[in-house]
Amino acid sequence: MTHLTVHEWGRISVCTEISSSGPHVFTRAQANALLAAARAHPLANQHGTNILIDRHSEIIAGQMVGVIAAPGCSLEILPKIDFEAIDPEAATIRHRLVRMLDVALGLELGDGQAAAMARQAETLLDIFIRLFADRLLAEARRGLPRAYLAQEDDLPALRGRLNVRRQFTVLAVRPDRLACGYDALLADTALLRIMKACVALLRLHARATETIRRLDELRFLLADVSDVPPNNLPWLQVRIDRTNRRWETLYGLARMFLKREWQATHYDGRPRHGITLLFPMNDLFEAYIAALAKRALRGTEWTVDTQGGGLFCLIEEGEGGRQRFQTKPDLLIKKGRDTVAVIDTKWKRIGRNPEDAKRGVSQADIYQMMAYARLYRCPEVMLLYPHHAGLGIYALNAAYRILESEERLRVASVDLLSDEAAVIEQLGNLLSAAKLQPVRETTSVG
Secondary structure (H helix, E strand, O other), rough: EEHHHHHHHOOOEEOOOOOHHHOOOOEEHHHHHHHHHHHHHOOOOOOOOOEEEEOOOOOEEOEEEEEEEEEEEEEEEEOOOOOOOOOOHHHHHHHHHHHHHHHOOOOOOOHHHHHHHHHOOOOOEEEEEEEHHHHHHHHHHHOOEEEEEEEEEOOOOOOEEHHHHHHHHOOOOOOOOOEEEEEEOOOOHHHHHHHHOOOHHHHHOOOOOOHHHHHHHHHHHHHOOOOOOOOOOOHEEEEEEEOOOHHHHHHHHHHHHHOOOOOOOOOOOOOOHHHHHHEHHHHHHHHHHHHHHHHOOOOOEEEEEEOOOEEEEEEEOOOOOOOOEEOOOEEEEEEEEEEEEEEEOOOOOOOOOOOOOOOOHHHHHHHHHHHHHHOOOOOOOOEEEEEOOOHHHOOOEEEEEEOOOOOEEEEEEEEOOOOOOHHHHHHHHHHHHHHHOOOOOOOOOO
16 A cells, blocks of 8 residues: 655656566556545546646645545645645645644534644544544444334234225235334434445545544444445435434534535545645635634624625626626625625745745735625625745734725635644734724715
C-alpha cells in the first residue's frame, strides 16, 4: 500500500518503470487508479482536472483537500496553510484541517480530541473512519434506537390482525397457521440500515488494527439490521427526533461518507473504484468563517445569513423583462431585515509583494464587491483572506472608501493557525471596527 501526502497544487512523481519506483512516487498504474477515482467524483469537471492533473511523469493536486484512495494506493491532499510560519510536514496542518471540518460540519469533536487524532492517524480518511467507529460503537453499546415496524408472518396463534385474504387463499389448507399482521419493536430502521452500510464501506478502507477491530464489533452489533446497497439507502425515511437525537452527528458523518454532497465522499457500490473524501477549500473556508461569525455575533443585534441573498444585477428592458445575473454573496450581516455588511471569503494568498499597492487583490473581486454594496444597499463590504506570514505579524485590516459613495470596502485577513476562540475574536474585532449601520433611503421634500 503506497500512501503519499501533498499540499494544494503540489506535485507527485509518477514512475513508468517498476524498477524505478520508490517510497515517494506512484507507479503509472497507481496514478491511473487515482485519476479514475478523481474523475468519478461528483465534484469533478469533465476530465477531473480540478482535482488531479495528469502530466505523465507527475500528477498535480488541485484546490481540493482530503483523501483519494484506490486499490493499493492513496493520496492525501492538505491545505496550503502559511508554510512560512510552520513546518509544512508537521501534523499542525492536518490538525487545523480537522478543526476546520469539525466547525464547518458541526462534528463536535473538541480541540483536544482533534489534535490527538491528527497526531496518531496517518491520513484524514483514517481520522474520520476512527471518529465514526468510536462514536457509533459508543452509541450502539448504549442501545440501538428501535421503532415499531409492520410485520407479516404465518403463526400458530393469532398476533395482531388477521390477514383474511391470505388466510382463506394461501393458507386455506393450513388450519395450523394464521396469517398475522402486527407491529414489532425492532432495530431494523432506516437510520441503522444507513449506519450498517457505512460500516461495511469503511471496513474496506480502514487500515489501523484497532479501527478494524471496532468496525468488526459494529458489524456484529448490527447483525439484525438489513443489508442495503449504498445506491438504494432509505435516506428519505430517516427522521431525527427526540428519541434518536444523540445519533444526529453520526447521521451527518454517514451522509458525509455515503452521499454525493460538497463535503461528501463518493462511492458507487464498487470497491474497485476506491473512495474519495474531498472538500473544495473555497467552500470549506466559507463555511468555517460563517460558523465562527455566527458565534462572534451571538448575543448582539446582528445576525449572519448564509443563504446567498439572490438579488439580480440586471433586468431586461420592456414589459415583463426577465432579471439576469443573480448574485450569491458568501455572508450577509443583517440587523433585523436590513443588510449592513457583505463578506466574501477568498481562499487566496494575497499581499506577498510589498511593492504592490493593491495588495494582490483581483480587480474582478473589487467590481464584485462594489456591485454587492450597490445591490444590497449596505455601508460595508469585506474581502476576507487567510492570513500568512508575508502579510506581517498582524492580521490585515485595510479600509477603502468607494468613490462617489458612502460605502466602504475592507480587505482583511484571518489567522487560521489560531484556535477557534482567537478566530472568533478576530472576526468580532473586524465587525466592531466597521460600526455597521443600515443604509436608509432618503427622500427630498419639495
